[in-house]
Amino acid sequence: MKAFKILGVPVHAYTMQEVVAELDKKIAAQEQTFVVTANAEIIMACQEDDSYNDIVSKAEIVLPDGAGAVWAGRHLGNKVPERVAGFDLYLELMELASKKGYKAFFFGSAPGVAEIAKEVCEKRYPGVQIVGTRNGYFKELDEPEIIQQINDSGAQMLFAALGAPKQEKWLAAHRDKLNASVLMGIGGSFDVLAGRMERAPKWMQDASLEWLFRLYKQPSRFIRMLALPKFVIEVYLHGDKHC
Numbered sequence: 264m265k266a267f268k269i270l271g272v273p274v275h276a277y278t279m280q281e282v283v284a285e286l287d288k289k290i291a292a293q294e295q296t297f298v299v300t301a302n303a304e305i306i307m308a309c310q311e312d313d314s315y316n317d318i319v320s321k322a323e324i325v326l327p328d329g330a331g332a333v334w335a336g337r338h339l340g341n342k343v344p345e346r347v348a349g350f351d352l353y354l355e356l357m358e359l360a361s362k363k364g365y366k367a368f369f370f371g372s373a374p375g376v377a378e379i380a381k382e383v384c385e386k387r388y389p390g391v392q393i394v395g396t397r398n399g400y401f402k403e404l405d406e407p408e409i410i411q412q413i414n415d416s417g418a419q420m421l422f423a424a425l426g427a428p429k430q431e432k433w434l435a436a437h438r439d440k441l442n443a444s445v446l447m448g449i450g451g452s453f454d455v456l457a458g459r460m461e462r463a464p465k466w467m468q469d470a471s472l473e474w475l476f477r478l479y480k481q482p483s484r485f486i487r488m489l490a491l492p493k494f495v496i497e498v499y500l501h502g503d504k505h506c
């Protein structure tokens with residue numbers, strides 16, 4: 264899939280169905296694929312952090328996550344069929360895992376959260392094999408043991424919920440040592456499944472207002488979310504230069 268660029272960050276215009284089919288093929292072929300769901304915040308972070316930009320640019324699949332990324336892609340003249348949100352793709356992959364017998368590992372979030380997310384998935388997707396969990400609070404010293412735990416579990420899909428950019432940086436730094444085929448950062452998805460964080464109602468998602476819901480629920484994100492208006496201005500003013 265050819266990438267188009269948003270502020271220099273390559274993005275692939277997959278539909279949800281296409282990306283699930285692509286990842287299914289990669290797992291069957293035991294080929295490793297690093298998936299980044301690039302929202303406006305991630306694209307803006309890439310503008311300020313060269314090492315993060317490099318990591319995202321080298322990911323095999325970068326998806327337009329969030330209304331901002333879809334708007335920017337279209338505004339810059341690209342065909343962007345739909346928004347592929349990280350949380351939605353994660354659930355689609357759970358469904359795929361339950362159908363095909365693929366094994367998944369849940370890494371990240373506060374102690375106990377990944378375990379609840381595992382239980383929720385096991386109820387929702389009967390037969391799904393979540394072969395290991397590990398919380399996301401660790402020291403560098405613990406990393407070899409974490410990698411060992413993930414590899415020993417035989418997981419083909421590794422979901423890392425460490426927040427952006429930490430999750431992408433961690434996966435990129437260790438991908439050579441990891442055996443899983445799908446490596447994907449999923450932010451607060453375990454928190455949502457475990458009922459610790461609410462997702463915006465469907466109508467707000469459809470009205471491109473997920474950011475407003477997030478701001479209302481977590482006002483502490485205000486500073487971080489200033490990236491969104493900056494993103495819009497940057498795309499309007501300098502979008503073409505980066506293409």
Ligand code: UDP
Pocket residue numbers: 371372373398399400424425426427428429449450451452453454
């Ligand atoms: N987290 C973690 N380890 C850390 C920092 C954060 O496991 O060192 C987890 C945190 O508990 C939360 C998730 O990462 O579950 C971050 O969620 P957020 O919604 O902030 O994700 P983002 O929007 O940054 O992708």
